[in-house]
Amino acid sequence: MSSGQQVLIELRKMIISGEIAGGSRLAEIPTAEMLGVSRQPIRMAFRLLEQEGLLVKNPTRGYTVREISSKLVHDALHVRGVLEGLAAKTLAEKGMTIDQHQTLLNCITQIDSIFNKPELTSDDLETYHHYNTIFHNTIIQGSDNIAIVQALSKNNQLPMASAQALTYDKNNALSEIRRLQYAHIQHCSIFNALKQQDSARAESLMREHSHVVTLGETMRSIFHTDGSI
Structure with missing residues (x-):
């Protein structure tokens, strides 16, 4: 499995489980450091998770985790x-x-x-x-x-x-x-x-x-x- 797909699955799981709480702000560099990967798979995962309705793009920079019930x-x-x-x-x-x-x-x-x-x-x-x-x-x-x-x-x-x-x-x-x-x-x-x-x-x-x-x-x-x- 590509590193991008692994990162996507891990971030999706962390958001759904509440490990990353709703309302949290996410940025590429801190998230990449947290998962021990480069910024590229993080950037790709953020875009896909936005399409899935799990992240909301901020007007300035980064994303906010959607509140999920x-x-x-x-x-x-x-x-x-x-x-x-x-x-x-x-x-x-x-x-x-x-x-x-x-x-x-x-x-x-x-x-x-x-x-x-x-x-x-x-x-x-x-x-x-x-x-x-x-x-x-x-x-x-x-x-x-x-x-x-x-x-x-x-x-x-x-x-x-x-x-x-x-x-x-x-x-x-x-x-x-x-x-x-x-x-x-x-x-x-x-x-x-x-x-x-x-x-x-x-x-x-x-x-x-x-x-x-x-x-x-x-x-x-x-x-x-x-x-x-």
């Missing part, structure tokens, strides 16, 4: 699920082309290969990110619905709404691997529904899939509960 993330993921669900339903009703079938199958095959070992490397995360993006884009573009494409593009500007907003917490590696494996299994089920032209199931699975980004936090909240109902 769980409701904002939930609402953005819900809208993404509705839109991507509609895209999957539309594609299932039309039926996949040979190229779409092969592209989605290749994405599943490539991602499956990274789970044949107990730990994920930076290269494995790069592979996941690359083919996960292609998988989602193939379904979205396959709907041939410009309204869906434009609505998703707008929604992707909200925190954690984009399929490209990959997070991975090395401090919780086991639960993170489980989360990505679960997402992979969902991909397989979505592909199968599309293949069978089961539009209702394709839509339902795609809606559920949008919330996999919060699955790790959901699992931690369940296992740290005091047992009350």
Whole structure:
């Protein structure tokens, strides 16, 4: 994985987890020193995180971390699920082309290969990110619905709404691997529904899939509960 991608994932995780608090001001040089990298990957990460709605560019210099609530993330993921669900339903009703079938199958095959070992490397995360993006884009573009494409593009500007907003917490590696494996299994089920032209199931699975980004936090909240109902 490139240093830029590693920096992007690390900063995204730090903002989402609250390690870098909302309202904090970020500048290139201090952030580069904090992460032990050059300014170039920091500059690239800042621009992408601004596009994702996690940073707000200051009028003078640097960025401010956006205040993020769980409701904002939930609402953005819900809208993404509705839109991507509609895209999957539309594609299932039309039926996949040979190229779409092969592209989605290749994405599943490539991602499956990274789970044949107990730990994920930076290269494995790069592979996941690359083919996960292609998988989602193939379904979205396959709907041939410009309204869906434009609505998703707008929604992707909200925190954690984009399929490209990959997070991975090395401090919780086991639960993170489980989360990505679960997402992979969902991909397989979505592909199968599309293949069978089961539009209702394709839509339902795609809606559920949008919330996999919060699955790790959901699992931690369940296992740290005091047992009350």
